[in-house]
Amino acid sequence: MSVVSGSLKASRLCIISSEAATEKASRWATFLNCPINPPNPEEFFFHLFIENERVYVRDQERRLLEIDFDKNHLDYERKGHRGKNELIAKALGIAKGCHKILDLSVGLAVDSVFLTQLGFQVTGVERSPVLYALLQEAFEKTQKESLRTYQLYYSDSLNFLKEKKGQLDIDSIYFDPMYPHKKKSALPKQEMVVFRDLVGHDEDAAEVLKEALTWPVQRVVVKRPLHAEQLLPGVRHAYEGKVVRYDTYVVG
Incomplete structure (x- = not known):
């Protein structure tokens, strides 16, 4: 692109x-x-x-954001995972032969990297130019073999979906939109403060999901807070964890 x-x-x-x-x-x-x-x-x-x-970001308050898949400070190496029994793997249809995933909101790539650990082949989209730069540098220097084939695009998700429909070989789409967080008594750790300042909120999330549901894929999965409302009606199955759930829309 x-x-x-x-x-x-x-x-x-x-x-x-x-x-x-x-x-x-x-x-x-x-x-x-x-x-x-x-x-x-x-x-x-x-x-x-x-x-x-090193390539990293600091804001005016000296808060640091750095992406390094090998140092693992953001939990990029999840040991003891349950493989195909992980909720995210079930939601994306690993048992149905879905292996090629489009991640519409890469962010810090924590979920994207985990999906590669689970055996998925992942293509990612990131709209923040600074995050894209950090991610590109991290992918270029990583020693993890599972990330060698990762393909990252810089684009707005909605535009990407409209421009690339029918051009990519994808089984399932994964979407983890940013949502307005509730006020807490303590600030999140410094990475999340900088991350939120860079990314903001996905105010067009419902529109992105609506467009994703027009793609020729088997499933579209949306990650949501456990008790949040559905982004759009039509969820076929919700895979619930302790704090999040994966809403699955069956397309094909």
Whole structure:
């Protein structure tokens, strides 16, 4: 997929680059349409640090967001999982021969990476340009063989669904939309604060699901908080865990 620009609003993002990473920083600066090592970095809300071995984001409060599939600080290596008996695997139809998955909202890729552990072949879509940059860097440097074939697209999910319908070999679609979180007594850990600031909420989630249901796939699965309402009517089966559930829409 060709990408012209992934820029944020002016004054939201700048790149802080080490001298050794100038070439990489230049590529991402073109994609993100943002300055490198500006004289006034304190005026920018997000700082994308590009170093030799690391690419990460800090906000004005110095909160850190880094994606590294091998360091596992965001639980990318789930040991002791139940394989095809995991709720997410059942929902996506692993017992029905569904193995090729389209993840419409990759985010931090925690679920995407877990799906590859379960034996699924995953294609992902991410709309946040900064998250896309972090993800691309993480996929390029990972040593995990299961992630070598992962295909990541930078796109808005709704546009992607409209443009790519019938062009990809997909068995099931997975969608984990961001939803407005309730106020809590304590802030989430720092990664989630930065993540929410970068991604915002999926206000078009119902429209995305409606479009996904027109694809020639067997199932569309939506991850929801356990007690949240259905995103759209027509759920065939809900696979419920302790805090989340997977609403399954059977298409084909």
